[in-house]
Amino acid sequence: MALIVQKFGGTSVGSIERIEAVADRIAKHHASGDQLIVVVSAMSGETNRLIGLASEISDEPCPRELDMLVSTGEQVSMALLAMSLQKRGVDAISLKGSQVAIKTDSFHSKARIKDIDSTRLHAELSAGKVVIVAGFQGVDDQGETTTLGRGGSDTSAVALAAAVNAAECQIYTDVDGVYTTDPRVVDGAKRLDSITFEEMLEMASMGSKVLHLRSVEFAGKYGIPVRVLSSFKDGPGTLISVDEDNLMEAPTIAGIAFNRDEAKLTMVGVPDTPGIAYQILGPIGEANIEVDVILQNVGDEGKTDFTFTVSRNDLSRAEAILETHISELGAMEWRSDSKIAKVSVVGVGMRSHAGVAATMFRALSEVGVNMQMISTSEIKISVIIEEKFLELAVRALHSAFGLDADEAGDTDA
Amino acid sequence: MALIVQKFGGTSVGSIERIEAVADRIAKHHASGDQLIVVVSAMSGETNRLIGLASEISDEPCPRELDMLVSTGEQVSMALLAMSLQKRGVDAISLKGSQVAIKTDSFHSKARIKDIDSTRLHAELSAGKVVIVAGFQGVDDQGETTTLGRGGSDTSAVALAAAVNAAECQIYTDVDGVYTTDPRVVDGAKRLDSITFEEMLEMASMGSKVLHLRSVEFAGKYGIPVRVLSSFKDGPGTLISVDEDNLMEAPTIAGIAFNRDEAKLTMVGVPDTPGIAYQILGPIGEANIEVDVILQNVGDEGKTDFTFTVSRNDLSRAEAILETHISELGAMEWRSDSKIAKVSVVGVGMRSHAGVAATMFRALSEVGVNMQMISTSEIKISVIIEEKFLELAVRALHSAFGLDADEAGDTDA
Numbered sequence: 106m107a108l109i110v111q112k113f114g115g116t117s118v119g120s121i122e123r124i125e126a127v128a129d130r131i132a133k134h135h136a137s138g139d140q141l142i143v144v145v146s147a148m149s150g151e152t153n154r155l156i157g158l159a160s161e162i163s164d165e166p167c168p169r170e171l172d173m174l175v176s177t178g179e180q181v182s183m184a185l186l187a188m189s190l191q192k193r194g195v196d197a198i199s200l201k202g203s204q205v206a207i208k209t210d211s212f213h214s215k216a217r218i219k220d221i222d223s224t225r226l227h228a229e230l231s232a233g234k235v236v237i238v239a240g241f242q243g244v245d246d247q248g249e250t251t252t253l254g255r256g257g258s259d260t261s262a263v264a265l266a267a268a269v270n271a272a273e274c275q276i277y278t279d280v281d282g283v284y285t286t287d288p289r290v291v292d293g294a295k296r297l298d299s300i301t302f303e304e305m306l307e308m309a310s311m312g313s314k315v316l317h318l319r320s321v322e323f324a325g326k327y328g329i330p331v332r333v334l335s336s337f338k339d340g341p342g343t344l345i346s347v348d349e350d351n352l353m354e355a356p357t358i359a360g361i362a363f364n365r366d367e368a369k370l371t372m373v374g375v376p377d378t379p380g381i382a383y384q385i386l387g388p389i390g391e392a393n394i395e396v397d398v399i400l401q402n403v404g405d406e407g408k409t410d411f412t413f414t415v416s417r418n419d420l421s422r423a424e425a426i427l428e429t430h431i432s433e434l435g436a437m438e439w440r441s442d443s444k445i446a447k448v449s450v451v452g453v454g455m456r457s458h459a460g461v462a463a464t465m466f467r468a469l470s471e472v473g474v475n476m477q478m479i480s481t482s483e484i485k486i487s488v489i490i491e492e493k494f495l496e497l498a499v500r501a502l503h504s505a506f507g508l509d510a511d512e513a514g515d516t517d518a
Numbered sequence: 519m520a521l522i523v524q525k526f527g528g529t530s531v532g533s534i535e536r537i538e539a540v541a542d543r544i545a546k547h548h549a550s551g552d553q554l555i556v557v558v559s560a561m562s563g564e565t566n567r568l569i570g571l572a573s574e575i576s577d578e579p580c581p582r583e584l585d586m587l588v589s590t591g592e593q594v595s596m597a598l599l600a601m602s603l604q605k606r607g608v609d610a611i612s613l614k615g616s617q618v619a620i621k622t623d624s625f626h627s628k629a630r631i632k633d634i635d636s637t638r639l640h641a642e643l644s645a646g647k648v649v650i651v652a653g654f655q656g657v658d659d660q661g662e663t664t665t666l667g668r669g670g671s672d673t674s675a676v677a678l679a680a681a682v683n684a685a686e687c688q689i690y691t692d693v694d695g696v697y698t699t700d701p702r703v704v705d706g707a708k709r710l711d712s713i714t715f716e717e718m719l720e721m722a723s724m725g726s727k728v729l730h731l732r733s734v735e736f737a738g739k740y741g742i743p744v745r746v747l748s749s750f751k752d753g754p755g756t757l758i759s760v761d762e763d764n765l766m767e768a769p770t771i772a773g774i775a776f777n778r779d780e781a782k783l784t785m786v787g788v789p790d791t792p793g794i795a796y797q798i799l800g801p802i803g804e805a806n807i808e809v810d811v812i813l814q815n816v817g818d819e820g821k822t823d824f825t826f827t828v829s830r831n832d833l834s835r836a837e838a839i840l841e842t843h844i845s846e847l848g849a850m851e852w853r854s855d856s857k858i859a860k861v862s863v864v865g866v867g868m869r870s871h872a873g874v875a876a877t878m879f880r881a882l883s884e885v886g887v888n889m890q891m892i893s894t895s896e897i898k899i900s901v902i903i904e905e906k907f908l909e910l911a912v913r914a915l916h917s918a919f920g921l922d923a924d925e926a927g928d929t930d931a
Binding site for chain 2: 121124125155158159161162163166167169170171173174176177180181183184185187188189191192198199201203204248249250
């Protein structure tokens, strides 16, 4: 008998029919003797419907009231799931964040979990109940309802798994695991049986939105094994493992990640002096714009070009900041380009395998893709390329690293 | 500066546009210096939508989970109203039943309020805020969400008014007050400036569904002045007063109430012995069927007929019970008739004015309406008639008691 935390996302509980299917799955699992805590998101579309109502009233609704509003979404789906289980003869109870209690700080709409009281969870489990918990929400010290921000239900599930020391945290979603790359781009993309937290973090931050970034960080920090599974078909999914040592014969590269959501800004002809990077990026950071890849050219006659990438959503704000500061920086002009994309090879194996960069650059060069910027970390190499070459580059890299389904690169742990 | 509790029903907050209109009204009132506690229902249709989702899953959903589900409706409307007030520069905060706290017993879906803690209400009011409270919901001693049953938002408002000792409880609705009778039946129906709790109770129990019966009982018990007003147009509404002595020159009759929702059952030829009424009505009561008017004919040769009325919804169940018991009661047969209606004249004035019954019976006889059953109380006379004569009877009585708008029967207090 194991204690398992399961999380079902909005698509998985998006209609009564789907809620009933989830109840079938839980009832079957419960009958096997495992204790289950089930975290649910709001029915798909519901959170957006509620935010839409608020935005009809105000462009900047009070975060406290917005949390009061959107936290109803999970309350609806969890009550319906409880009813559906009860109909099947499974004793079940739904609990709001405040009833658990999932204690958070008071930053409405982006609260962080401080502590989870497991007393009631254990009491209900001991009484033989399936405990259904509202994802995405918590309660602060003053009893105010808080939400964890988008994707927060994954974080709720992982935090609950840590609080009750669960054997595994299973994230049910609309895909059947983590793939070597997006199957919509590469036909031969393969499901990974396992991946490390570090690799998953890099994949997630690149736009592989199977899991919310924060929940992966959280799971890694507390060493909670997380499994990504499909709500709609049976299968082993992908296990995100605590420790790469668990992976026998780890492959060099776990996958190819990519992100279209980047834009590039260049400050042309700034003085090549110490501190110029800070002078440019300081105001950007103050405006809460995150910078990704940074490139400073070698100076020529005391002048240099300074290039960095931001999220496309932030491009116009970043442009305005550069425009404001151009004269005080002594720059000649600024330029921007939103027709770029980032492609990354990710894998803990590259720590011990030389030549990953060489293989990557050769593969891109062979298909004629020019690299505009390069950024590396211990387990990742990213390049910025023209957006129109994105699919071409991903396919070439997927093949070059032996990840195609019919090739030898076995990813089984 | 007065402390006022206001309640806005589902129709009044049924769309963003209407919520904005309610916010306008509250902002204007708040600017006058009064302290306001505002109770809201769910947006019209929302509670039914949620119950519909539950009924797709189960015919008898667990009441605890049903409360968890439907209590979200008020949480949505109160958050939207708070945002709408904040946009107008009015400091506002919304509170769930558990946050107030509105303490109830644990009878889910029909909980009764035990106690209201006014500490937080007074704190928020003292901070200059308009306090918006979710109607219809409370919390039990175990922290479980409860609901008060349909119409419970009126009860929430009256109970809050009692808890904070409010000067007045204002119920905003889609009518502009209580009328002498249904204006859809009698063109000359007049809005009453005031009415006593006892009269309002009789009017409400007759199908004048301006206010929920339980809230009127509650207001009468605690002596909270209640005013019924329109959300959509300005006007003084109708004051439901604590004490009839406040009404100078109370009119004889406050209004003509009626109810189409009755059905009549007759047990024919039962033995005319003591206890026969109990033997017939006992099983009816055990089946939770409420009996309204009762008539036992004078016996003839030791046999009598026993007639009573029930709600039409309960008719088929009541018929089945009579059928089951007919032989043991020694009755000859039973009959039923659902084509009946009840018409009542209501008024505290009839206590001191003789001749009300005579006026009523003469008026009905003049238009050829036959009375099948008669029932009286201190402030009400009801008659059961054929349903097809209902409008005719109501108009005749409205006129006979001088209630028509162009007549002298002034109802001003």
